[in-house]
Amino acid sequence: MTAYREVVVRTPLALKILPIVSVATFFIAWEIVVRTGVVPDTMLAAPTTVTQLLFDKFTNMDPDGALLHQHAWVSIQEAFGGYFLALAVGLPLGLAMGWFNVAEGLARPIFEIIRPIPPVAWIPLTIFWFGIGLPGKIFIIWLGGLVPCVINAYVGVKMTNPTLIQMARTYGASDWQIFRQLCIPSALPMVFGALQIALACCWTNLVAAELLAADAGLGFMITMGRRLAMPEMVVLGMFMVGLTGAFIGVIIDRVEKRLLAGIRR
Amino acid sequence: MQNAARPRNKIEVCNLTKRFGELLVLNDISFSVAEGEFVAIVGPTGCGKTTFLNTLSCLLPASSGQILIDGTPANPKRHNISYVFQEPTCLPWRTVRENVAYGMEVKGRPRKEIDERLDHILDMVGLTQCANLYPNQISASMQQRIAVSRAFAVDPDLLLMDEPYGQLDVKLRFYLEDELVNLWRKLKSTVLFITHNIEEAVYVSERILVLSNKPTRIKAEVKVDLPRPRDFMDPEFVRIREHVTDLIRWW
CATH class of the missing domain: 3.40.50.300 (P-loop containing nucleotide triphosphate hydrolases)
Structure with a gap:
């Protein structure tokens, strides 16, 4: 067994140090630009001001009516509600469309009609239907996440190595066996790509939905920051949106690496 | 004849x-x-x-x-019917052992029979040592041996x-x-x-x-x-x- 010992891959030094240097430089430059007045503080807040507000917002409901984690929690609920609904509908639909002609024939035309409409364009209708509460935003976010799920799952199945399908056929595998045993595992890397892309789409649409129709959430906080002329609140909202999105992305990446051990090294 | x-x-x-x-x-x-x-x-x-x-x-x-x-x-x-193709046809998400088992699984053979046959065949072709590796961890010739073993395993x-x-x-x-x-x-x-x-x-x-x-x-x-x-x-x-x-x- 020793002959097949795992190879240890080391991260090059440059890739360890340079990211820290680059991030530090970015924030220091930003601070200097605002502090020295090159950019007036009515247009952009310095990182230190934003950090102050960050800690303040954990205990202070003013001026936007909710604490920071309350905003974040509302956004996360909306985003994940829409995201998981998009996965639950989009992935099976896309996988089925990739392999079964009936599914492709029925769903593809409708999907192609709806696909080019940006989810934000649905907001007015959504307000008619659901008001400005949670369900409406989940609907918008769901629409946004659905498209990448369907497309990636569909393409993933279509990319299944045809020789593998032939191989399974000669063993007498049924269509369903091939779908389950070959097409779905083959599509997994694309599906995991979809998890990331869909999350980005959901998160983007979340902010859009909250900018237009909300009374709480990180997007709402950004809007309030604009209305109250508080750039630090805008920046804090943006930062929180980015941070939360990145954090979820890391988790998905971890899960992906573990599940796809055999496909990617 | x-x-x-x-x-x-x-x-x-x-x-x-x-x-x-x-x-x-x-x-x-x-x-x-x-x-x-x-x-x-x-x-x-x-x-x-x-x-x-x-x-x-x-x-x-x-x-x-x-x-x-x-x-x-x-x-x-x-x-x-078994078919060994010109190019390797290992399923990348299955280990060597699971790959050799694939044909028998499609045929719905009982698990016990599959395991016995796997032990026998992997031993014959000398793949026992790397039974738990994934295809991307072994050479192209070994991948082809997996395909051959899989083909023989279903008793074609x-x-x-x-x-x-x-x-x-x-x-x-x-x-x-x-x-x-x-x-x-x-x-x-x-x-x-x-x-x-x-x-x-x-x-x-x-x-x-x-x-x-x-x-x-x-x-x-x-x-x-x-x-x-x-x-x-x-x-x-x-x-x-x-x-x-x-x-x-x-x-």
């Missing part, structure tokens, strides 16, 4: 014809293969060898004629091989050919082995079918009645090899 040692015909191919539109590829091919026989098929490049195998394996429907296995029309769901009525060792170097090729012959003798499968390497055909098979240029038919049949292990320097071996070479010469 029947002799006393051959109990019966396992495979009967009757008037097999395949056309793609106007293009006639397989022209009224008939032959039979005895149970447990190892038949090699050689032919000039582009003579439709792969179409021939794809039709035999029911991947392509025949235009006319039929293929009988044990007297009934060949059907991958009913018969055990008909095992089709399409130049399985075409991309390997000569030394390894002889080694794997010995391994193949060994598997065939122990597991007593009926093998149809396609190759463009005449030496390989003489080395492994009991009988060689020589195909003609398109539209393809069987041009000649050469018996290889040499003791094993075979020596490719043996004058009789060389005579057969040259005879087959003359038969497919197109230059």
